[in-house]
Amino acid sequence: MRSPRTGRVLLALLCAQATATASPPPAAVETPDAAAGTAATVAAEPAARWRLGANAGFEIDDDIAGATDFRSYSFGLQVEYGNWLLGASTSWVEIDGPQILLGDIRLPDRLRQALDDAGLTIADVVDQRSADKSASGVGDVLLRLAHAWPEQRAWPFVELEGTVKLPTADENDLLGTGKVDFTLEVEVAKTFGVLTPFAAGGVVFYGSPVTQPAFFVDTAIGPVRIPASRVDLDPAFYVTAGVDWQVLRALDIGVMYDWSQSPVAGVADSHEMLPYASLQLGPRVRLAPYLVIGLSREAPDYGFAMQIVFSYEPASAATSPRAAD
Numbered sequence: 001m002r003s004p005r006t007g008r009v010l011l012a013l014l015c016a017q018a019t020a021t022a023s024p025p026p027a028a029v030e031t032p033d034a035a036a037g038t039a040a041t042v043a044a045e046p047a048a049r050w051r052l053g054a055n056a057g058f059e060i061d062d063d064i065a066g067a068t069d070f071r072s073y074s075f076g077l078q079v080e081y082g083n084w085l086l087g088a089s090t091s092w093v094e095i096d097g098p099q100i101l102l103g104d105i106r107l108p109d110r111l112r113q114a115l116d117d118a119g120l121t122i123a124d125v126v127d128q129r130s131a132d133k134s135a136s137g138v139g140d141v142l143l144r145l146a147h148a149w150p151e152q153r154a155w156p157f158v159e160l161e162g163t164v165k166l167p168t169a170d171e172n173d174l175l176g177t178g179k180v181d182f183t184l185e186v187e188v189a190k191t192f193g194v195l196t197p198f199a200a201g202g203v204v205f206y207g208s209p210v211t212q213p214a215f216f217v218d219t220a221i222g223p224v225r226i227p228a229s230r231v232d233l234d235p236a237f238y239v240t241a242g243v244d245w246q247v248l249r250a251l252d253i254g255v256m257y258d259w260s261q262s263p264v265a266g267v268a269d270s271h272e273m274l275p276y277a278s279l280q281l282g283p284r285v286r287l288a289p290y291l292v293i294g295l296s297r298e299a300p301d302y303g304f305a306m307q308i309v310f311s312y313e314p315a316s317a318a319t320s321p322r323a324a325d
Contacts, residue, residue, distance in 0.1 A: 057305025179207020
């Protein structure tokens with residue numbers, strides 16, 4: 001999907017549901033001490049948890065140029081050790097339609113209004129590369145490092161994370177910006193019986209400037225080419241909030257609201273709603289379908305995705321008994 005942050009929030013929620021949010025203290029193991037003739041207590045080493053996640057979905061944006069179809073197939077791997085988490089993910093992205101895109105950047109509102117007033121579509125004013133060519137390719141790579149503080153009786157679960165986006169997507173095909181981005185985020189959640197409210201907020205520091213492709217504008221004297229220009233991207237804030245309801249032991253449902261500030265002056269912010277379900281299929285597998293419902297012009301009209309998470313946690317390694325001298 002075009003909102004990898006939303007996918008990360010859902011993945012984090014699935015992992016929290018699959019097991020405890022943080023590793024418990026290492027268990028103490030009694031081993032015989034031959035020299036002392038007593039049992040010595042040795043702390044077991046904490047085991048690492050591994051998560052393999054996959055997400056496949058689509059979004060439809062029916063803009064003034066007609067419907068544009070965004071499809072994404074993402075894959076991620078993360079490992080948790082104690083309260084630390086390290087993850088990496090990438091995707092395969094496909095775009096069909098006349099939409100101008102640089103990552104999540106859209107046409108400014110003033111240009112949209114001018115096109116509407118003139119009875120033109122985006123396909124009328126962009127060059128052939130943007131208007132008529134479908135694009136597909138490898139998306140950007142996301143690297144994530146996080147530290148969690150487990151939920152206590154009076155305190156919520158808190159996680160602080162940083163993400164680096166490596167520009168592996170092809171900016172010439174409008175699949176990415178070609179710049180390195182940095183994200184700082186904090187997530188909180190608190191369980192009250194079968195209900196778990198959760199929220200996340202952060203800021204994205206975009207690599208700037210990026211290049212806006214050249215396009216043509218039809219006029220009374222013929223088409224006029226507007227040359228390629230540089231677009232400055234400002235740091236942009238975002239907030240996600242929702243609630244999870246454990247309907248059954250193996251079934252959760254919930255809804256999320258997502259607000260994203262635009263990094264481009266003159267482009268409106270994005271508002272989305274994401275209802276979801278989360279089903280435990282076994283001790284190691286959890287499945288989560290979810291919908292994307294656009295609440296603003298800058299958001300996709302609608303979308304659907306399916307996410308699956310496989311978990312693996314080896315048994316804790318304990319120190320072997322000490323041999324007698």
